[in-house]
Structure formats: structure tokens, C-alpha cells
Amino acid sequence: MDISSEYLAHEILDVVPIIMRTIRREMRSHRGPDLSVPQYRAMNFIRNHPGASLSGVADHVGLTLPSTSKLVDGLVGRGLVIRQESELDRRRVDLKLTQQGDSILVAAYQHTQACLARMLTGLSPGDREEVIAAMGVLRPVFSPVTEEAAPGEEHE
Amino acid sequence: MDISSEYLAHEILDVVPIIMRTIRREMRSHRGPDLSVPQYRAMNFIRNHPGASLSGVADHVGLTLPSTSKLVDGLVGRGLVIRQESELDRRRVDLKLTQQGDSILVAAYQHTQACLARMLTGLSPGDREEVIAAMGVLRPVFSPVTEEAAPGEEHE
DNA sequence: TATTGTTATACTCTATAACTATA
DNA sequence: TATAGTTATAGAGTATAACAATA
Numbered sequence: 001m002d003i004s005s006e007y008l009a010h011e012i013l014d015v016v017p018i019i020m021r022t023i024r025r026e027m028r029s030h031r032g033p034d035l036s037v038p039q040y041r042a043m044n045f046i047r048n049h050p051g052a053s054l055s056g057v058a059d060h061v062g063l064t065l066p067s068t069s070k071l072v073d074g075l076v077g078r079g080l081v082i083r084q085e086s087e088l089d090r091r092r093v094d095l096k097l098t099q100q101g102d103s104i105l106v107a108a109y110q111h112t113q114a115c116l117a118r119m120l121t122g123l124s125p126g127d128r129e130e131v132i133a134a135m136g137v138l139r140p141v142f143s144p145v146t147e148e149a150a151p152g153e154e155h156e
Numbered sequence: 157m158d159i160s161s162e163y164l165a166h167e168i169l170d171v172v173p174i175i176m177r178t179i180r181r182e183m184r185s186h187r188g189p190d191l192s193v194p195q196y197r198a199m200n201f202i203r204n205h206p207g208a209s210l211s212g213v214a215d216h217v218g219l220t221l222p223s224t225s226k227l228v229d230g231l232v233g234r235g236l237v238i239r240q241e242s243e244l245d246r247r248r249v250d251l252k253l254t255q256q257g258d259s260i261l262v263a264a265y266q267h268t269q270a271c272l273a274r275m276l277t278g279l280s281p282g283d284r285e286e287v288i289a290a291m292g293v294l295r296p297v298f299s300p301v302t303e304e305a306a307p308g309e310e311h312e
Numbered sequence: 313t314a315t316t317g318t319t320a321t322a323c324t325c326t327a328t329a330a331c332t333a334t335a
Numbered sequence: 336t337a338t339a340g341t342t343a344t345a346g347a348g349t350a351t352a353a354c355a356a357t358a
Contacts, residue, residue, distance in 0.1 A: 003284040009272035012175065013265070015291040018298045019168065020176045036348085054317060067349050069318060091316040091357045109169070116165035119297055127293045128159035134290030135171040137283045141275055142174045192325085210340060223326045225341060247334045247339040 026115045030108040038063060039071055043097060046081060047105055051094045182271045186264040194219060195227055199253060203261055207250045
């Protein structure tokens with residue numbers, strides 16, 4: 001009764017997207033209607049990399065520099081991000097979240113966690129241990145080596 | 157040593173998006189560069205609901221009817237989808253994948269499954285059982301009641 | 313000369329409004 | 336009159352090209 005890697009992959013491909021759909025829906029419901037997905041992703045990156053450059057954000061969200069510049073314009077205009085000239089290299093801009101920007105991300109995360117927790121209330125102690133164990137097994141398999149995890153990682 | 161629902165939710169929120177990032181990246185790499193995300197999602201829906209109406213696709217991908225009409229135009233123009241007038245109600249259009257459209261989705265799925273399987277080769281028999289068990293626990297928790305699962309479900 | 317970022321312009325995507333055809 | 340879908344027009348978002356400022 002060996003379990004093949006192919007069957008494992010099949011099960012993961014079956015279940016993970018289903019879970020992700022709930023995560024996305026709940027994140028989205030608290031993102032506010034006026035915040036696009038790329039803007040939300042940019043804010044998450046800035047949250048995990050305070051003082052990030054515009055190029056860093058552009059790389060992460062996968063947009064060109066001009067597009068990212070305009071995207072950040074919108075976030076600055078709404079008071080969610082601070083853009084200030086770097087001290088060391090005056091070509092660069094340092095990006096940080098405002099407290100309001102941070103609050104939006106934290107609230108979205110907490111809302112989603114609470115929603116998932118409610119859905120999981122029916123699980124037995126044995127089921128819970130199984131899930132925790134599996135997450136512990138899968139985390140190192142899929143963790144990118146270059147990046148640290150953080151509360152506001154990718155959800156879109 | 158009870159495991160709280162909140163902690164469970166936290167672990168899932170930590171690991172599932174990390175796995176999803178790999179799934180998305182691999183799916184995308186075989187989607188072909190000329191197929192947008194909404195088009196890809198529309199094709200998956202049509203694959204799982206052969207003969208679907210335009211309205212059904214629009215509901216699923218979350219676009220308006222006019223936008224979906226144009227989106228399907230592109231898929232029909234590239235020979236990936238067949239659009240034909242319904243026999244029963246001549247206002248409706250029945251949508252189906254062409255064999256080529258189907259092949260693209262199948263290839264993307266198989267490529268992704270193979271990639272994940274390679275990443276999972278290092279897991280011990282015990283780890284594998286743990287993961288399979290956890291997927292079995294989580295599937296009914298997050299499965300939508302109205303929809304059946306299928307090979308080409310959501311990946312974007 | 314190379315790098316960081318912005319401005320100018322064009323194109324794609326999506327939405328709202330108006331319309332056609334069928335029920 | 337209501338419903339399924341298309342066509343017309345307008346507004347976001349994104350890309351490429353050209354530019355300004357700094358290293």
C-alpha cells in the first residue's frame with residue numbers, strides 16, 4: 001500500500017485549490033471594493049519589505065516599472081502607502097505602509113482566519129493533529145528558499 | 157494538547173498559499189502566453205460543464221455578459237471553443253471545448269501534477285499517509301455543496 | 313555610461329447602455 | 336413582457352518609448 005508521488009500530487013491538486021478558493025473569497029471580501037488585486041499584492045510586499053524600492057514591488061507583482069509607478073500613485077493618494085526619496089540614493093524611493101494601510105491588511109487576515117476557524121470547528125482532535133502534521137510535512141517541500149513567511153503573504 | 161480552530165486556521169493560511177503559488181506557476185507555464193487568466197478559467201468551466209451557456213460562464217468567471225461574449229470570441233477565433241446555437245432555445249448558445257482546447261487543459265494539468273510529484277519524491281511513507289489523510293479531512297470542509305470536483309478545477 | 317523612476321502615448325480588457333432575437 | 340446574447344461606446348489598467356535625475 002505504498003502511496004505514489006503521482007497520487008499524492010493528484011490529491012493536493014484536488015484539495016488545495018478548493019481551500020484557496022475560500023481564502024481568496026474571504027480575503028477579497030475584506031480587501032475593500034476599491035483595492036485591486038495588484039494593489040493588494042503590492043501592499044503585502046511592502047508590508048513584508050518595509051522601505052522596498054519601486055523596482056522591488058514591480059518585480060514581485062509582475063508589472064512594469066511605469067505601471068507600478070501609477071499603481072503606487074493610487075495607494076499614496078488614498079493614504080495607504082508612504083513614498084519618500086531615499087537618503088542614500090536619491091534616485092530611489094522608499095515605500096512603507098501607513099498605519100491605515102497596515103490596518104487593512106491585518107483586518108483582512110484576521111477576518112479570514114476567523115472564518116476558516118469557524119469552518120473547522122467540527123474537526124475531531126485526531127483530524128486536527130492530522131492536518132497540523134500534514135502542514136508540517138508540506139511546508140518545507142513548497143517553501144521558497146529565498147523568502148521568509150509572514151502574516152500577510154500571498155492570497156491572490 | 158488540544159489544537160484550537162484558530163491555530164489550525166493559522167497553519168492552513170500559512171501553508172496553503174505557498175503550495176498554491178507552485179501550482180499557479182506551473183499551470184501558467186503551460187497555459188501558453190496568449191491565454192489570459194479569465195480565458196483559462198472560462199475554458200475550465202466549459203470543460204466541466206459541456207454545453208454551458210454564456211451566462212453560466214459569465215457567472216463563474218465573474219465577468220459581465222458583454223465582456224464574456226468578447227472573451228469567448230477570442231477563444232472561438234483561436235479554435236479552442238465551439239459556440240453553437242441551442243436547439244431547444246434559440247436565444248442560447250451552447251459552449252464546448254474543441255479537442256485542441258481540451259488538450260491544452262489536460263497538458264497543463266499533467267505537467268503540473270508531474271512537477272508536484274517530483275517535488276514530493278523525498279517524502280517518507282509515513283509522511284505520505286499523513287498528507288493523504290489530511291486532504292481527506294479538509295476536502296469535505298471546504299468543498300462547495302453545489303459543485304462537483306473535476307480534474308481541471310480552479311487553479312488561478 | 314548605467315540605474316531609478318516618471319511622463320507620454322497606445323492598446324487591451326472590462327463595464328454600462330442600447331439593441332436584436334427568441335420565449 | 337422577460338430573457339439570452341451581441342454591438343457601441345467609454346473608462347480602467349498595462350505596456351512600450353522617451354525622458355529626467357542621480358550614481
